[in-house]
Amino acid sequence: MREEVRDLSPSNGATLAVRSITTETEIPDLHVFMEHQFDAAAGGRPTLHIGAAVMRPFSAGSVMLRSRNPLDPPVIRLNLLADERDQARLLEAVKLANKVARTPPLSGLIDWDAAEARDVPDDETLMAMIRERVSIFYHACRTVRMGDPLDVEAVVDWAGHVHGIKNLRVVDASILPEMIAVATNPTVIMVAERIAKMIRTGG
Numbered sequence: 001m002r003e004e005v006r007d008l009s010p011s012n013g014a015t016l017a018v019r020s021i022t023t024e025t026e027i028p029d030l031h032v033f034m035e036h037q038f039d040a041a042a043g044g045r046p047t048l049h050i051g052a053a054v055m056r057p058f059s060a061g062s063v064m065l066r067s068r069n070p071l072d073p074p075v076i077r078l079n080l081l082a083d084e085r086d087q088a089r090l091l092e093a094v095k096l097a098n099k100v101a102r103t104p105p106l107s108g109l110i111d112w113d114a115a116e117a118r119d120v121p122d123d124e125t126l127m128a129m130i131r132e133r134v135s136i137f138y139h140a141c142r143t144v145r146m147g148d149p150l151d152v153e154a155v156v157d158w159a160g161h162v163h164g165i166k167n168l169r170v171v172d173a174s175i176l177p178e179m180i181a182v183a184t185n186p187t188v189i190m191v192a193e194r195i196a197k198m199i200r201t202g203g
């Protein structure tokens with residue numbers, strides 16, 4: 001970025017949330033977000049990181065016990081972009097990020113593209129770049145999700161009680177019933193405060 005960008009701080013947290021072409025819900029499922037960073041690789045030049053993300057992915061990973069030893073780390077399988085709908089949506093999000101970067105006044109501040117992603121000629125090449133660089137938001141959830149006792153995939157009820165086991169609750173990100181399109185940290189805090197209130201009032 002040009003030197004004057006250094007004065008624009010903070011840009012972190014500026015997020016564009018939109019609905020993808022294919023989504024069937026009202027919930028924005030694509031995020032384009034900005035982070036103001038100083039990248040050593042850029043020789044101390046101000047660097048703006050523009051990220052693109054698919055929220056509420058269809059691809060599901062898994063967390064499995066490795067063994068009966070509780071000290072063994074679990075087996076975590078991310079399974080990123082396994083579902084073609086996620087591939088198409090992430091491609092759309094990256095193209096949108098590129099469009100933002102090519103649009104004034106931001107485009108006038110960019111004099112160097114570290115990711116070399118702005119002017120990729122075709123979708124296939126861009127998708128190959130995405131696969132090489134794709135990462136996660138660390139928003140893992142739903143591994144012991146809430147739901148009705150008759151739902152075979154549900155582990156806890158709406159108050160965090162584990163179905164079929166007395167006096168045991170789970171209250172963390174794992175009980176969220178579905179993938180959410182916003183940050184998980186404040187969401188988990190809200191769920192925890194709500195269930196803590198239920199516990200205090202005997203619910």
Ligand SMILES: Cc1cc2nc3c(=O)[nH]c(=O)nc-3n(C[C@H](O)[C@H](O)[C@H](O)COP(=O)(O)OP(=O)(O)OC[C@H]3O[C@@H](n4cnc5c(N)ncnc54)[C@H](O)[C@@H]3O)c2cc1C
Nearest residue numbers: 137138139140171172173174182183184185186187188189
């Ligand atoms: C690198 C990273 C960046 C993230 N950035 C964001 C962000 O910008 N915004 C956002 O909303 N979310 C972010 N998240 C996700 C967010 O942190 C999680 O969704 C959220 O913390 C989940 O809350 P939790 O209570 O389920 O689990 P945690 O917050 O992980 O809490 C689990 C707690 O249990 C403790 N614990 C573990 N084992 C034991 C044990 N045996 N005995 C006692 N205690 C134990 C741990 O020390 C920890 O305090 C990020 C996550 C990561 C990893």
